[in-house]
Amino acid sequence: MSSNSATVPELPGVLAFGLRPLPLAPLAAALDLxxxxxxxxxxxxxxxxxxxAGKRFLIEPTDLPFIVVMTPRAEDPEILVVRPGEEPEADARIAGPLGAxxxxxxxxxxxxxxxxxxDLTVEGDMSAVVALRNALDDAEIDLVAEAAAVLGPLASPAEQVGRLAASVAERITGIAFARPRSGS
Known part of the structure; x- marks a missing residue:
């Protein structure tokens, strides 16, 4: 586990700049799914x-031009994506480089x-942040597998393509977008 800020990769500035003009609605819809x-x-x-679970979290990747607003209710989790300065009131804010x-x-x-x-800034309801962190730790989430699962019967081939894309993205950015597989 890393604690040195020099080892936490940040998204290259040119890539973040290129993302600025993109609309947020497609990203919000994908994250919501x-x-x-x-x-x-x-x-x-x-x-x-x-x-x-009913608390509202601002997840702010400091090297990206948007903020994710998440309310992780089990029955109906909610995700919004907003530009900095447009974020709603929240119970907690977690900010840091996308890689972190x-x-x-x-x-x-x-x-x-x-x-x-x-490398990480946490503000607001610390009990909510600790509960979120513990829940994520226990679940051992893999973003590639979760994104692929949305595609139902196409999940397996989508996960293979996603892992390849994540590997290429990691070589370019230094950010590991997939959980390392057991035994690899």
Missing amino acids: VVKSAARRHPGMFARLGDQ LVGLIHGAYDGDALFFSR
């Missing part, structure tokens, strides 16, 4: 949130180490 699918596939993750945020989901980085090294 993935999160709703994950809620069905990992009900224990959402149940583990308990009373914190994705690494937290995949278990590549320790949240405490990222916080104390100042």
